[in-house]
Amino acid sequence: MTAKPASLRNLALAIDVGGTNIKGGIITRGGDLVTHAYAATLSRAAPETVVLQLLGLVQELCEQSGLRPEQLDGIGVSMAAFVTADGVITATAHLSRAWLGYNLKTRLAADLCLESYFSLDTPAPTLGEYYYGAGQGIDDLAYVTVSTGVGAGIIAQGKYFTGGLGWAGGVGHIIIDENSPIVCEGCHNHGCLETFAAKQGILAATRELANLHPESRIWMLADGDLAAVTPQMVSQAAQAGDPAAQEVFRRAGHALGLGLVSLADIVAPSRIVVGGGIARAGELLLGPARRVVQERAFPPRIRQVEIVQAALGDLSGIFGAAAMVFYDLRINSPIE
């Protein structure tokens, strides 16, 4: 069987192998999600076990949609692992070490007669938002994810931008307050953007503000135990109008804005799309961030950068995996 050229492809099988879940979908070239499915990743299992999970998910997607694998035009896989464009896993923090050196392309070819595409899970959501989400048509774009950490993927003139060292977009550890006493959980330095704008910062500010505000709704959502607070609870409280929770997001958004000033001043994207779990708080986070950029980006032209919420949520990874199939994108993970 000869694979169709990328330009004739209309249906992609898209898989996102995360440390927690495997997500799968069948996606049309136009961006319709025909069907999708999830499974819990057996993250510590041997590669073959995870591959069988993946193939099971493919079967489920085909059954749900009534499509046969032969009707699909390729498979795109976003992985919680470093992977070459040829499908060889070179490093992973979230999956078993037995994956190192594993050739996933060869293995998939044994069961699926489909052209296959691979990417680390950093580029995939950026590609998803660029081709199918809040970044459509914006050829100079940054996608910023705010969750456990903060990271960015950059699209420059329509292509994923890696930089000479392969790691472009690392906004999480730029220094926004060198004198901060807080140690970054990610890099063990001080004053990184992540310590203020992502999970660590949200939880630290929540502890501080909830203790100052015993009336805060946060206490109820956390059953009186601040150690049990999650960013989602704080977001829920903030969206219900809780002032302490809103202040938590205002601070995180302000810090995010300082990071976005660096990103915007240095890369000058036309639009910044903000996604990730914590960005689900929407304007509670983006409003303060946008204000900082409006005041601080320089020259003034940079203040025209649009700052918008991501459109695809959890599915940005599979949409990015589908884009690899439709647009023949070959993306090598950086070298560690």
Next chain:
Amino acid sequence: MTAKPASLRNLALAIDVGGTNIKGGIITRGGDLVTHAYAATLSRAAPETVVLQLLGLVQELCEQSGLRPEQLDGIGVSMAAFVTADGVITATAHLSRAWLGYNLKTRLAADLCLESYFSLDTPAPTLGEYYYGAGQGIDDLAYVTVSTGVGAGIIAQGKYFTGGLGWAGGVGHIIIDENSPIVCEGCHNHGCLETFAAKQGILAATRELANLHPESRIWMLADGDLAAVTPQMVSQAAQAGDPAAQEVFRRAGHALGLGLVSLADIVAPSRIVVGGGIARAGELLLGPARRVVQERAFPPRIRQVEIVQAALGDLSGIFGAAAMVFYDLRINSPIE
């Protein structure tokens, strides 16, 4: 006369029209400076007056070298003005407003039968260092200039990178200490890199440290008047071993390093070349900057970025102008 294709050109006329000086040179494709000359820019004069200065400089260069204009393969002009690739001036802070809308390409064609190339004076030094200086062969490069302000030009995969908004590389106003009380002379905000790492920061630290150290050599160089101090004097004192002056550069270099962490983390260049008047202090500035990047850039792979001093000094602009001729580079200035 038909212009030679860029690939056959071996001798370029290179002009750098700054707010203070016009510099000119004849440069070989291999990067030899055949001859060069300077004139003081009549910066407030009408365009025709400055053009006659420029043409006078061209004549001088030809006389010095024994070459006729017809033996040259093109003219590249770096301008202290925004200019289209077609040679139309669109904005300028340093030259007379009468330049706005002026077509320099047409005007030069009336006197010189040479293919002409134009660029704002930001890209030109970056191109100079990339093609002929400390960035040769490094296709993912950042050139950072430290003088009155701080700015950067980025080369990505061998091309000058502008970003969607046209202003990429603006590292001078990224925020390294939001709580700083110092107002930035460039953008009137607080805590910008420029207020610490460039002229303003150097002079402020010099005042503070010279007052603490009446024995400092700075006093002698400034004839006892700190208001008369220049960064060049401080650099001279530091190079002669004056501890207070060295501390001034250590602080500026540390601040520069915080900015370079943002640049390196976000753009991931393989090398950063640092030029501009203040960078002539060399390792006094670059040593502390490099230490911050070694400690703080993340992920660790980014710490492999080389940080080196520029090689071309004042002549980076004319070398960039020559590169435009040899490599057929058409660079539009950003929109303000």
